Amino acid sequence: MEAIITAAIGAAVKLVELIFLGTKSKDLSQDEIDREIKRIADKEQSLVDKWWNIVK
Amino acid sequence: MKTASAVCSAAMFCMLGSGCAGWKATTKTILADTHKAAKELSVVAEPAFDQKCSDVAHKCKAVKDTECKPLVDCEDQFKKFNRAVTAVHYLVATGYSLLALDARDSMISLVLKLGNTMKGLYALANEFGVISWKL
Numbered sequence: 459m460e461a462i463i464t465a466a467i468g469a470a471v472k473l474v475e476l477i478f479l480g481t482k483s484k485d486l487s488q489d490e491i492d493r494e495i496k497r498i499a500d501k502e503q504s505l506v507d508k509w510w511n512i513v514k
Numbered sequence: 515m516k517t518a519s520a521v522c523s524a525a526m527f528c529m530l531g532s533g534c535a536g537w538k539a540t541t542k543t544i545l546a547d548t549h550k551a552a553k554e555l556s557v558v559a560e561p562a563f564d565q566k567c568s569d570v571a572h573k574c575k576a577v578k579d580t581e582c583k584p585l586v587d588c589e590d591q592f593k594k595f596n597r598a599v600t601a602v603h604y605l606v607a608t609g610y611s612l613l614a615l616d617a618r619d620s621m622i623s624l625v626l627k628l629g630n631t632m633k634g635l636y637a638l639a640n641e642f643g644v645i646s647w648k649l
Contacts, residue, residue: 513579513582
């Protein structure tokens with residue numbers, strides 16, 4: 459009986475974990491990370507161009 | 515930074531302990547939070563660098579210094595900072611891949627590296643004067 463309860467609790471915890479991971483994965487995707495990396499690179503280029511245009 | 519360190523410490527405790535069944539969920543939260551912190555730091559630092567390097571550029575223009583060595587230095591700092599931010603994002607992306615592979619041991623070393631990279635990022639931001647937080 460105790461083993462069954464333990465297994466049931468374990469399965470429930472696993473289910474909650476899977477649901478949680480599934481939900482969270484929508485919050486931060488590889489695409490989002492790639493977009494942020496690209497945004498940083500684009501912003502860097504535009505600022506550097508802007509600064510050197512001031513000097514010219 | 516203290517929050518990030520505390521979160522990373524909690525993640526390490528969880529990952530190293532045998533009784534923590536939700537290590538994946540905890541680690542995923544850490545990765546998302548770290549990504550967010552790096553993104554926010556970047557958004558704060560960009561206008562600060564812009565102000566700082568624009569001021570340098572205007573000073574060079576005033577004395578007709580077209581080579582403007584101080585601007586080269588300022589630009590290098592900005593690029594160094596951006597490389598550190600990008601490194602954090604790549605580590606986070608790698609972390610998600612490790613989660614998918616269920617690679618707990620590799621994840622432990624990645625979280626350690628992520629913590630150190632974040633600490634270095636804040637140190638750079640502090641050193642370059644774009645934030646004034648004390649580590």
